[in-house]
Amino acid sequence: MKVIHLISGGDSGGAKTHVLSLLAHLNETITAQLVCFRDGPFAEEARQLGIPTEIMAGNHIFRIRRQLTRYILDGGFQVIHCHGARANMIGAMLRRTTGLPVCSTVHSDYKLDYMGRPFSRLTFGNINALALRQLDFRIGVSDAMVDLLIRRNFPPDRFFTIYNGIDFTPAPPQGDRLPYLRGLGLDADENSVVVGIAARLNPVKDIATLVRGFAKAYAQCSRLRLLIAGDGEERQKLETLARELGVKRQVCFAGWISGGMDRFYSALDVNALTSVSETFPYALTEGARFHLATVATAVGGIPALIDTDVNGYLFTPGDDDALGRALAALAQDDALRRAMGERLYEKASSQFSIQRTVDTQLHIYEEIVRRHSRPKAARDGIVICGAYGRGNAGDDAILEAILQEMRSIDPDMPTLVLSKNPKETRLAYRVRAVQRFNYPAWRASMRHAKLYINGGGSLIQDVTSRRSLWFYLHNISTAKRMGCKVQMYGCGIGPVTRPSHRKMAARVLNAAVDVITLREPDSQAELRSMGVTKPKVLLTADPALTLRSAPPEKTDSVLLQAGVPTGGRYLCFALRKWRGFEEKAPVFAAAAEYAYEKHGLTPVFLAVEKHQDPLAAAIAAQGLRVPHYFLNDAGGAGTIIGALARMEVVVSMRLHALIFAAGQGIPLVGVVYDPKVSSFLRYIGQDLFADLTELTAPKLCAMIDRAVEQAAQPERQAAAVARLQEMEHGNVQIAKELLGL
The missing domain is CATH 3.40.50.2000 (Glycogen Phosphorylase B;)
Structure with missing residues (x-):
């Protein structure tokens, strides 16, 4: 497989680390060509890592598009992969000229990328937002980033999720920590519990909350010290805050640290992160590599790594009281701190390694190529209707099980779900969903779908509501008129109490349903007594029986909370x-x-x-x-x-x-x-x-x-x-x- 990656070439931080580490490892399996729109340190580092790198510089967008079109077609590339605003804009233009699928990895919230720069936000930010909508697929760095974009009405079934991974090979011994900490300017001794953060000192990282939370924890445990690695526009304000809170001597602003971060993380006891927005920060997995207990804001993909009260603590952005309580608890209990650090290492090393990231990316490329090559057909896909989006875990479990089973048949099958809360359904299941009473939308989908599924549960009943019975029978009739095959899927029947309703249900089911699969024998008897004889009827079971338990640490976290x-x-x-x-x-x-x-x-x-x-x-x-x-x-x-x-x-x-x-x-x-x-x-x-x-x-x-x-x-x-x-x-x-x- 040959994939071309487009990026501006001036990137830094997590996006830079992600792209360079990913491409270095991808090239062990496939051809991953990097094209930068400027030369400089980014491109030079890529070359040093052995990544094939080309520079296509200049401000003439249409000339660059022509250059890239020839380069891509002559090179036999199969996927165009973009990173960042400029690449997204050019990628959107290349869709038409190359006919290839174009995807973009969304490394951060594009609405926050230009915080404090209103002109850039108005221009580059809006261009990026428009370009993203023109691409075929989007890859969010964390499920939370995908959720954010789905809430902004991006198509939910055109997303993939990837998490930043690192190499968990044990670091060599880093030496005694006390001389290192004192060399950075931290007033520490052998008994100190050192909390650390490595971050830019800007509003998004909200270091002020860390300083306030630390001060509250220090009031309970004088062993605590705070080491801040990084620099930025808020440094002077933060130093003033530490002085006002009476912790100037216990807080060290070390500036940017040279010589690699292994030495820094090896000297900490607790890793902290207080950002108001993140995707999936490397700072946490780098800390986990050193078995550090961790306290972080519950933003972005962080909850995917940290199960609160199990392998770390999560808190709401800006809540310095909760942060202070967590830091004090970790400082006062050495055994708890070590146990949380060990559990975090175990999870991070198994689920967030660089090899896991590379494997995920390769699977994404395979699916993109497969979906792009899917033959067009007059009829394709399914429409699923049931009691979904009501906050009932049982009904939504039926939907989850049906979607899981339909994807086992055909992972690329177009699917539409009728839901009382389509926004919630899109987020939960990454599937297209419309309001159940949006008649034009689901009727139009039925014109093109192969199969209509009346999805599980006891939908054909009039005990809780006669209107719901009429609704489901009407949908079944409409689906058949629109040319769909109709299946009632692992369902229960009844009670249908009114004679007129029993007669109406029998008439519709006999005329419009191809197959009914039932979850228990009593429903079979109810169908017979109603006079339903035309559809094929089979005894199966409830789809929810196929669902599996969440990982133990997730369950532990739910219980402990x-x-x-x-x-x-x-x-x-x-x-x-x-x-x-x-x-x-x-x-x-x-x-x-x-x-x-x-x-x-x-x-x-x-x-x-x-x-x-x-x-x-x-x-x-x-x-x-x-x-x-x-x-x-x-x-x-x-x-x-x-x-x-x-x-x-x-x-x-x-x-x-x-x-x-x-x-x-x-x-x-x-x-x-x-x-x-x-x-x-x-x-x-x-x-x-x-x-x-x-x-x-x-x-x-x-x-x-x-x-x-x-x-x-x-x-x-x-x-x-x-x-x-x-x-x-x-x-x-x-x-x-x-x-x-």
């Missing part, structure tokens, strides 16, 4: 408000106290629907006399699954809490407010459930006793779930057949 110790023994309650719930709430409280006293299980109330379930949890826990915790926002499906996997027993009204926990082999107790709950439990051979209306404290406590017994023998449930996971593949197989693949 909610105040839940990670090593405890827990009984989970996943509750929702329903008719009669408040009357039964004392039953859950009594069962929670019983389980704590008899089995030593601490109650944890987990919200699946984060907008509604916390209220149900608060009602149930009112007056509870034993320790208990609330997980009101456990994140997405992965972290919810991870949290449920830490429970010994799960008592749930929420179907998807039962599905997630079942997939982890956790003993279940179901509280049935809707037939879908008992249908699923029977399907996996589980008999521990009771109707909400008939629930009593003795009955619930007895079921918890039996579930605790089952915890020691998980084989039966695990076998049932494994069988369902195998059956779930039927959903994918049907979709594949309907797509003609």
